[in-house]
Amino acid sequence: MWRSVQRWRGVVIIGTMAAITLWLAVTGQLALYIHPRYNVFTVTMSIIAVVLAVASVAGRRDHDDEDAPPPRRSQRALGLTAAAVAGLFTLGMVLVPPASLSTATADQREMNATAGGDEESLAAAATADEASIARFTVREWAAILRQTSDLSFFADKPVTDLVGFVIADEDDPENVFYVSRFVVTCCAVDAQPLGVPVHLPDWAATFEPDSWVSVSGEFASNPSSSSLQPVAVIPDTVDPVEQPREPYLF
Structure with a gap:
């Protein structure tokens, strides 16, 4: 043998x-x-x-x-x-x-730790036209939120059909969740979570963690008194969607 x-x-x-x-x-x-x-x-x-x-x-x-x-x-x-x-x-x-990777992996890694960006990209986002803003993914919005919380920056910049999976905000899990995606540089081992906070009281009654959603709405001062996120999306619609064929951002 x-x-x-x-x-x-x-x-x-x-x-x-x-x-x-x-x-x-x-x-x-x-x-x-x-x-x-x-x-x-x-x-x-x-x-x-x-x-x-x-x-x-x-x-x-x-x-x-x-x-x-x-x-x-x-x-x-x-x-x-x-x-x-x-x-x-x-x-x-x-x-x-x-x-695909889920909240179990995201919980072990810092949210938006790799949300890059610089003054040039922020300036480009500030002057982007309506069509370009509508194409922003979790990656672009997370990078912007990491650089500024100035509400005037987000005026006339609505979130349109932002797709990601649901992760509860650890500071206010009852009222705030992140619409999230993993960004992958090489393989799933190096995947890092990016997310955009969404203020939706009692969201867990409708959506489960890891479920995929499409969010549309506008940025505003976060109404949550517990969340550490100063700016959040106040949604007009949050709709369940199927997981994309390519769930990660590359």
Whole structure:
């Protein structure tokens, strides 16, 4: 058994993982794990891995290694443990359906910590026309809110169909939630949450955390006395929507 494990574990695990990666690419779900700019490289490497795994199996011949010294007990235990862990990980990838990151991940990371922006981008936003403002995503609004809370800046700049998933404001979870998206630089491991605060008393009676919504409204001074966010969206409409095909912002 030991020699069989040693002989096949690497080929089986690599081949299976490569096949799963190709399946994710074909079904359009690879973006749940990596930035789209890495798709071509990842798919190419996966194809090579599958070809090499098949070639390894086709060309494998049993060798007479009866004379080889038996491994020490510690080596055998370590090897079997490593194979079991890798096998369980691979099995999990097969059985657990792909899913986007959620509030469980966002709670472990600081909201809007990576909401970038500079004076130039703020000036461009200040003079943007109505059509451009209507296309602003969570990324643009989060960057603006990180730079200014001047209400005059937000005059005549309504929020239009801002899509994201719901995360409760930890300081006033009953009245304020964030319409949120993850921004991904390389892969899901480095994903950082961005969010725009929305003041909607008793929102949890209608929407669950992690549910996807589309918000339209206007920015105003946050009516919440507990929330640390000075400016929030006062919504005209908050409608449930399906999760976008690409839930992350790149």
